[in-house]
Amino acid sequence: AQTVTQSQPEMSVQEAETVTLSCTYDTSESDYYLFWYKQPPSRQMILVIRQEAYKQQNATENRFSVNFQKAAKSFSLKISDSQLGDAAMYFCAYPGNTGKLIFGQGTTLQVKP
């Protein structure tokens, strides 16, 4: 079965510091996309960043970047210069071979002032 695993239920970071959230997935596909979603206390999930597996270059969106290791099936999210507004639950997601998004268990990020 295709799975997505986030092994860190909770993380904390000091404001302005950098934090990395881990995600691993299982697939036999060679071409696919990977996503990180953020769910703030308001509950609305929003897309943070996405990575195309056939691209060597890691995706970057402002303070958010990924470390994509295709061979290791690892897709971690790095948040630089953390801000209080980054506090949320973060979900890694992979569209399985049927195209339906499979989500990880989520990581709750706390940002300390």
Add this chain to the structure above:
Amino acid sequence: DVKVTQSSRYLVKRTGEKVFLECVQDMDHENMFWYRQDPGLGLRLIYFSYDVKMKEKGDIPEGYSVSREKKERFSLILESASTNQTSMYLCASSLLGPGPGNSPLHFGNGTRLTVT
């Protein structure tokens, strides 16, 4: 801007009641999804639809049904609510189909359902 609207933010129902959760999107998206979110389990797909009147089972369809009579509206139905259906329910839509492979999901704000 993209908008997915879920009709209720909080809902309390009794065991055995028939429950309707409504979701409307204004983006002319083909695909719509219902997820259930539980602590430690992430989001699990209940049902999805890639066209009007079309529906497909997700990973946990038991106890649920759906209806999509119009492109913009996707309803989740709990035929006879049970306490183990107490959860957060998230509706989402995406442009490309049948799967969201390269088309991100747009989510509603969620409905927190409590069944007593």
